[in-house]
Amino acid sequence: MASLASRSSQALRAASRRVPRTASKVAPKPANAASYSLLATTRASALSRRTTTFESVRGVKTLDFAGSKEVVYERSDWPLAKLQDYFKNDTLALIGYGSQGHGQGLNARDNGLNVIVGVRENGESWKQALEDGWVPGETLFPIEDAIKRGTIIMNLLSDAAQSATWPRLAPLITKGKTLYFSHGFSVVYKEDTKVIPPKDVDVILVAPKGSGRTVRTLFKEGRGINSSIAVWQDVTGKARERATALGVAIGSGYMYETTFEKEVYSDLYGERGVLMGGIQGMFLAQYKVLRENGHSPSEAFNETVEEATQSLFPLIGEKGFVRSFPPLPIAARAIFTDLAPSPRMDYMYNACSTTARRGALDWAPVFEAANRPIFEKLYKSVRDGTETRKSLEFNGRSTYREDLARELSEIDGQEIWRAGKTVRSLRPDYKP
Numbered sequence: 001m002a003s004l005a006s007r008s009s010q011a012l013r014a015a016s017r018r019v020p021r022t023a024s025k026v027a028p029k030p031a032n033a034a035s036y037s038l039l040a041t042t043r044a045s046a047l048s049r050r051t052t053t054f055e056s057v058r059g060v061k062t063l064d065f066a067g068s069k070e071v072v073y074e075r076s077d078w079p080l081a082k083l084q085d086y087f088k089n090d091t092l093a094l095i096g097y098g099s100q101g102h103g104q105g106l107n108a109r110d111n112g113l114n115v116i117v118g119v120r121e122n123g124e125s126w127k128q129a130l131e132d133g134w135v136p137g138e139t140l141f142p143i144e145d146a147i148k149r150g151t152i153i154m155n156l157l158s159d160a161a162q163s164a165t166w167p168r169l170a171p172l173i174t175k176g177k178t179l180y181f182s183h184g185f186s187v188v189y190k191e192d193t194k195v196i197p198p199k200d201v202d203v204i205l206v207a208p209k210g211s212g213r214t215v216r217t218l219f220k221e222g223r224g225i226n227s228s229i230a231v232w233q234d235v236t237g238k239a240r241e242r243a244t245a246l247g248v249a250i251g252s253g254y255m256y257e258t259t260f261e262k263e264v265y266s267d268l269y270g271e272r273g274v275l276m277g278g279i280q281g282m283f284l285a286q287y288k289v290l291r292e293n294g295h296s297p298s299e300a301f302n303e304t305v306e307e308a309t310q311s312l313f314p315l316i317g318e319k320g321f322v323r324s325f326p327p328l329p330i331a332a333r334a335i336f337t338d339l340a341p342s343p344r345m346d347y348m349y350n351a352c353s354t355t356a357r358r359g360a361l362d363w364a365p366v367f368e369a370a371n372r373p374i375f376e377k378l379y380k381s382v383r384d385g386t387e388t389r390k391s392l393e394f395n396g397r398s399t400y401r402e403d404l405a406r407e408l409s410e411i412d413g414q415e416i417w418r419a420g421k422t423v424r425s426l427r428p429d430y431k432p
């Protein structure tokens with residue numbers, strides 16, 4: 001599929017001119033996304049000093065997701081001044097400073113909230129927090145001290161560490177505080193983790209659907225990440241409101257309501273599947289067969305990874321696998337619409353040659369049939385706690401960082417990724 005990128009972008013530009021605006025089912029853009037960026041925080045802080053009444057733009061929406069109605073919360077319900085007022089008596093104590101601690105903590109701090117960080121003294125995270133400007137004794141504390149000072153305890157330790165530290169941290173989470181997680185892991189799998197929250201605190205979840213680095217990057221761009229929100233325990237009657245406000249505080253643009261259980265099942269499943277484990281397995285299998293059949297490393301890499309990540313996957317991200325109408329003349333489109341109430345054509349497929357489309361259409365069901373039993377097995381392994389127990393055992397080791405690094409370096413050393421380094425180095429925007 002040579003020169004696909006140029007052909008596809010032309011095709012897409014043309015296609016987007018043809019596609020009618022069926023915008024009612026598309027989530028609207030936030031009205032004032034930029035006001036959550038670093039720059040606008042300053043303006044909003046000034047505003048909050050001048051006024052105590054807020055113009056609330058209703059952001060809660062019921063949207064139609066492929067025929068299912070779901071409530072979506074958006075940050076326009078929480079103008080920055082209102083957000084700062086809501087949390088004016090709170091101290092957000094971020095416990096743990098991995099990827100999420102970094103992204104969520106810096107965003108909440110830039111949003112003008114009172115944030116402190118609690119991590120092991122002089123560990124890796126302590127050093128990282130110092131680099132990010134957290135000040136020992138002012139905004140950076142050992143874990144227990146931070147919990148004592150905080151009103152909202154944001155437990156962003158690794159999932160294994162949440163379990164290991166729980167016996168000493170639990171007594172510090174006293175009545176009136178809010179307990180916050182970014183994963184349902186600890187409380188849903190309580191038989192294994194032993195994390196049982198005190199009965200007299202609200203327990204909520206905001207789980208960004210992306211890495212903490214992305215949480216930070218999107219925020220800095222004035223955009224927001226999609227997050228799931230959920231309530232485990234509502235003592236005050238305000239737990240959902242708090243979850244939504246915290247979602248905005250840490251940099252979410254849109255928040256989708258779920259339960260702790262559904263969040264953790266889907267998340268463990270997704271990352272082991274298509275998002276990470278599955279994709280590495282598929283890439284490697286395809287690459288190896290190409291190599292065994294005499295293709296060069298560059299050809300095998302280009303045809304497996306480079307074209308996927310640089311051309312086709314971004315197209316899926318941009319418009320989805322499908323779009324509302326096929327690229328037909330208007331008259332033909334009307335007939336098509338009559339025949340099928342919701343005509344769908346594959347957007348990414350349409351950017352590719354007819355040869356590619358024919359083959360992909362034929363082989364997609366074969367891959368689905370082959371993969372379905374694997375996904376079923378994986379989901380079962382998540383639901384019955386097998387994945388949780390493995391994660392607790394492995395990531396609970398004192399050597400977890402080195403052990404993970406060793407296995408990841410093995411992947412990095414695979415020929416496919418070594419070949420990829422050279423391919424990437426030829427990109428015009430390459431940064432070493």
Ligand SMILES: NC(=O)c1ccc[n+]([C@@H]2O[C@H](COP(=O)([O-])OP(=O)(O)OC[C@H]3O[C@@H](n4cnc5c(N)ncnc54)[C@H](OP(=O)(O)O)[C@@H]3O)[C@@H](O)[C@H]2O)c1
Pocket residue numbers: 095096097098099100101119120123124125126155156157158159161164165182183185207208209210211212
């Ligand atoms: N990363 C993601 O993409 C993502 C996305 C959504 C939700 N989440 C959830 O967010 C939470 C945090 O995840 P993360 O990826 O940011 O962090 P992580 O890398 O899993 O955890 C790192 C933090 O845990 C601390 N830690 C590890 N073992 C410890 C121990 N025995 N005692 C004290 N501290 C310990 C580390 O401190 P040291 O540096 O001192 O070891 C570090 O601050 C998890 O619940 C995760 O499931 C993550």
